[in-house]
Amino acid sequence: MSEPVQTPQAIANAAFKPRIFSGIQPSGGLTLGNYLGALKRFVQKQDEGIQTIYCLVDMHAITTWQDPAKLRHATREGAAAFIAAGIDPARSILFNQSQVSAHVELGWIFNCVARMGWMSRMTQFKDKAGKNSENVSLGLYAYPALMAADILAYHATMVPVGDDQKQHLELTRDIAIKFNNDYGVDFFPVVEPLIEGAATRVMSLRDGTKKMSKSDPSDQSRINLTDDADVIAAKFRKAKTDPEPLPETAFGLKDRPEARNLVNIYAALADQSVDQVIADYAGKQFGTFKPALADLAVSKLGPIAAEMNRLMQDPGEIDRILGAGADRAEAIARPIVDQVYDITGMIRSRR
Numbered sequence: 001m002s003e004p005v006q007t008p009q010a011i012a013n014a015a016f017k018p019r020i021f022s023g024i025q026p027s028g029g030l031t032l033g034n035y036l037g038a039l040k041r042f043v044q045k046q047d048e049g050i051q052t053i054y055c056l057v058d059m060h061a062i063t064t065w066q067d068p069a070k071l072r073h074a075t076r077e078g079a080a081a082f083i084a085a086g087i088d089p090a091r092s093i094l095f096n097q098s099q100v101s102a103h104v105e106l107g108w109i110f111n112c113v114a115r116m117g118w119m120s121r122m123t124q125f126k127d128k129a130g131k132n133s134e135n136v137s138l139g140l141y142a143y144p145a146l147m148a149a150d151i152l153a154y155h156a157t158m159v160p161v162g163d164d165q166k167q168h169l170e171l172t173r174d175i176a177i178k179f180n181n182d183y184g185v186d187f188f189p190v191v192e193p194l195i196e197g198a199a200t201r202v203m204s205l206r207d208g209t210k211k212m213s214k215s216d217p218s219d220q221s222r223i224n225l226t227d228d229a230d231v232i233a234a235k236f237r238k239a240k241t242d243p244e245p246l247p248e249t250a251f252g253l254k255d256r257p258e259a260r261n262l263v264n265i266y267a268a269l270a271d272q273s274v275d276q277v278i279a280d281y282a283g284k285q286f287g288t289f290k291p292a293l294a295d296l297a298v299s300k301l302g303p304i305a306a307e308m309n310r311l312m313q314d315p316g317e318i319d320r321i322l323g324a325g326a327d328r329a330e331a332i333a334r335p336i337v338d339q340v341y342d343i344t345g346m347i348r349s350r351r
């Protein structure tokens, strides 16, 4: 077996134990984008044997209004999706953010490390706030500092995410570097984003230039992990495409965002390269490709939806798993955040 490639970051982080952290917001049901960009890769990382910590970030979700009953449901359903997709709560740590107070404690400290100018440059904030920026919550603005806290409370060194989180992870690195410089310590690792595979940015089925998102008003724009076989097939059948057949090479997808998106989805679901998919479907019409894609998606997502359904019959068991995960998460994060209090000069004299 060949040696893993040592990036400069991996070398700089050598003092830290390799550890993966990532999170998903329970602000609605999960989509195919969340599955291919995040969940599926979370499972791969777990199966590679690295320590993996995964979190349903309910504190992040409330940066925009969440109905309490729906939030509770979405958090349990998110946990069910993790497990159904292959996360084993015995091997990975799986929990919801609000049960481990270290996140918000470190989040506050990072609010005092991060600069207003850094936050103002966050494109996701600008997109979400839009013209309404005077009226969004302060939490939405501070969101990336809490995200940095999620990761750094565990001294995580690697963070698998979709492409849309890249800027937030750059900010996480900036916060770690500034904290280390300000306090003259080598305390936080500088995390490495893991943005890999054919589906780091799954696009809307209605518009190949827009990201597939759980918050898109059109349900036709996305595949939900809870969609049944007929719905999945219908959504792919109606997905926007162009009139051309599939090209002879991957380069031919360059100015065809909808075609490229469907090919990327196929490749990611089938664990094939885009070149392999193009080699199989070169010159074929979408009338042939779309049903093949729908069949593939149903074969991969159907068992996940069925298992989610089964797990959701017993919400008490899901809560138990999240609680046990939170205990294990707390055992790692607490001593790290206690050291941060010490480094920053906070007196901790309660018995």
Ligand code: TYM
Pocket: 021, 022, 023, 024, 025, 026, 033, 034, 035, 036, 037, 038, 039, 057, 060, 146, 147, 150, 151, 159, 160, 161, 162, 163, 164, 165, 168, 199, 200, 201, 202, 203, 211, 212, 213
């Ligand atoms: P969230 O909840 O929007 O998305 C969860 C994960 O899914 C990925 N993703 C996608 N990947 C490909 N194509 C898409 N269309 C697509 N849509 C979503 C996201 O990139 C993400 O990896 N800020 C984060 C949650 C978070 C977090 C963290 C992540 C909070 N703390 C710490 C990592 C580490 C978010 O809103 O993800």
